[in-house]
Amino acid sequence: MAERSxxxxxxxxxxxxxxxxxxLVDLPDAEVVAVASRSQDSADAFAERFGIPRAxxxxxxxxxxxxxxxxxxxxxxxxxxxxxxxxxxxxxxVLCEKAFTLNAREAGELVALAKARGSFLMExxxxxxxxxxxxxxxxxxxxxxxxxxxxxxxxxxxxxFPPAHRLRDPAQGGGALLDLGVYPVSFAQLLLGEPSxxxxxxxxxxxxxxLQTGALLSWDxxxxxxxxxxxxxxxxxxxxxxxxxxxxxxxYGFFFPDxxxxxxxxxxxxxxxxxxxxxxxxxxxxxxxEVMRALRAGETESPLVPLDGTLAVMRxxxxxxxxxxxxxxxxxxxxxxxxxxxxx
Numbered sequence: 001m002a003e004r005s006x007x008x009x010x011x012x013x014x015x016x017x018x019x020x021x022x023x024l025v026d027l028p029d030a031e032v033v034a035v036a037s038r039s040q041d042s043a044d045a046f047a048e049r050f051g052i053p054r055a056x057x058x059x060x061x062x063x064x065x066x067x068x069x070x071x072x073x074x075x076x077x078x079x080x081x082x083x084x085x086x087x088x089x090x091x092x093x094v095l096c097e098k099a100f101t102l103n104a105r106e107a108g109e110l111v112a113l114a115k116a117r118g119s120f121l122m123e124x125x126x127x128x129x130x131x132x133x134x135x136x137x138x139x140x141x142x143x144x145x146x147x148x149x150x151x152x153x154x155x156x157x158x159x160x161f162p163p164a165h166r167l168r169d170p171a172q173g174g175g176a177l178l179d180l181g182v183y184p185v186s187f188a189q190l191l192l193g194e195p196s197x198x199x200x201x202x203x204x205x206x207x208x209x210x211l212q213t214g215a216l217l218s219w220d221x222x223x224x225x226x227x228x229x230x231x232x233x234x235x236x237x238x239x240x241x242x243x244x245x246x247x248x249x250x251x252y253g254f255f256f257p258d259x260x261x262x263x264x265x266x267x268x269x270x271x272x273x274x275x276x277x278x279x280x281x282x283x284x285x286x287x288x289x290e291v292m293r294a295l296r297a298g299e300t301e302s303p304l305v306p307l308d309g310t311l312a313v314m315r316x317x318x319x320x321x322x323x324x325x326x327x328x329x330x331x332x333x334x335x336x337x338x339x340x341x342x343x344x
Contacts, residue, residue, distance in 0.1 A: 005031040006292040009068040009092070011059055011083055013037045013046040016097060017074035020124075021050050023284045030288060036062035059083055063090040070120065070291060073097060076166055078173040078328070081106040084121075088113045093120035095291050098186075099178040102328055103321075104314040111307050120295055122302050123310040125186055126283035127255035129290050132274045133190075133283075134304070136241075136248060136260055140191055144262060145243030148223050151191055153184035153239035153254060156212065156230030167231050168207055170328055175209030177202075177320060181229035183255045185320075186313050187239055188217055188225035194312035196220045202324035203232070215320050256283050 008024055010017055010032060024030045032052050037043040040057030047055035056062045062071065063086045070093040073083045077099045084096045088110065100123045101107045114121035127133055140148060157180065166172040167179060189195070195217035202213040212230035228235065239254035240247060246264040250257050258278075262270040274282075294302050301307050321327070 003029075003296065005029050006295060007031050007033045007067060007069045009033065009062050009065060009071040010035040010046070010052070010074065011062055011071050011087070012074040013042045014074060017072070018046070018049075020072060020074065020284050020288070021046075021052075024288055025050055027285060027288060029292060033067055034062055034065050059086055060090075063087045063092055068092060069295060070095060072124070076172045077178055078102055078171065081110060084110050085113060088117055088119055088121065091117055091119065093295060095122050095124050095287075097124045099173070099182045099317065100310050100314055102173050102178070103331065104311060104318050107311055107314040111311060114300065114307075118300060120291070120300050121307065122291060122294070122305050123307075124287060125305050125310070126287040127183065127186065128190060128305045129286040130256060130283040131278070131286065132257050132260065132272065133255070135272060136250070136257075137190060139248070139262065140241060140243070143245075144264065145241065145247060146245030147221075148191060148241060148243050150223065150242040151188045151225040151239070152227075152242075153187045153225070154228040154230075154235040155180040155183050155237050155255075156228070156233050156235030158234035159231050161231055163205075163207060168205055168209060170208055173328055174207070175205075175211070175213075175326060176229040176231045177210050177213050177317060177326070179229075180231070181213055181215075181227065181320070182313065182317065184225075184227035184229060184239070185215075185217075185316050187254060188227060189309065189313055189316065191241060192217075192219055192223050192225065195225070195316060198316060198319040198323060200320045200323040202326070204324070204326065208326065210321075210324060210326050213320065213324060215323075217316065 034054040035046050035052050036056040036059050043055035071087045073096040075083050080101045084094050087094050161167045167174050197218045200215040202210040205211050211232045214228045217225040237252050239250040250260040259273045
């Protein structure tokens with residue numbers, strides 16, 4: 001792809017779509033050329049807000065717009081399979097929000113479709129594109145704290161969320177796990193890969209979604225991870241990585257950190273800080289930049305957010321839901337993804 005602006009289409013007009021689009025319009029090499037919603041009025045209002053030239057009242061019109069280089073899918077995750085699939089079928093490249101889909105079966109279908117079309121596909125796991133998270137991973141990979149023994153991460157919101165809220169709605173993939181728990185699970189698997197075993201417990205709502213979930217992930221080499229998510233209590237939203245020779249502590253906001261502290265045996269603590277130019281949501285800009293870099297390089301997936309890693313996270317989320325008894329409408333037993341994990 002020539003070194004011109006990358007032309008983006010935005011599919012959905014909710015809060016995360018607005019936040020991502022606000023960052024895109026500030027990037028000199030990005031151009032937002034179209035937006036789509038199921039409501040023409042919503043698409044028109046979004047287009048006017050951000051100065052987008054084309055607004056569509058249905059998804060298919062956006063998918064068929066050949067002037068778009070990549071579509072950002074920002075619907076609730078219950079609609080990711082349909083929305084991203086529509087775009088991939090039309091030959092569009094796709095950046096799809098997390099959780100990537102409702103389950104691993106749907107995720108596998110999108111990956112297979114992208115590969116069949118030769119299209120770029122990436123989960124919008126902005127945490128993986130954050131420079132400070134990448135620095136943390138490099139330190140761990142280089143053995144700065146020895147062999148990883150334990151990872152801890154949590155993400156909880158105080159709520160309360162009423163029963164009609166999407167986070168409580170099974171039809172929209174509600175619950176803490178897919179909305180929030182995907183971050184702690186993805187953080188653990190960034191460092192350790194796919195676990196070989198999963199144990200989990202949850203508190204379920206009257207609607208059958210998880211209000212809070214705790215899981216213990218374990219690996220054949222002896223490492224473990226403790227992850228927790230909640231929509232009924234605000235947590236520290238922090239993380240730590242403990243190794244045989246030290247520890248890394250990431251304070252509040254571990255998935256968009258402004259700093260972390262490396263503790264190594266026999267040495268003074270070392271603090272690593274984010275670039276002062278990076279605000280609290282700069283990871284979205286880094287994520288967009290990575291998509292555009294990959295498109296210009298002719299790549300069909302990002303090495304920072306590889307599709308195999310996305311599929312592995314979805315398998316873990318499936319296994320956790322299986323352990324705690326959360327099933328979404330339309331997930332018939334015979335159609336469910338395999339509940340057995342594939343060891344890393």
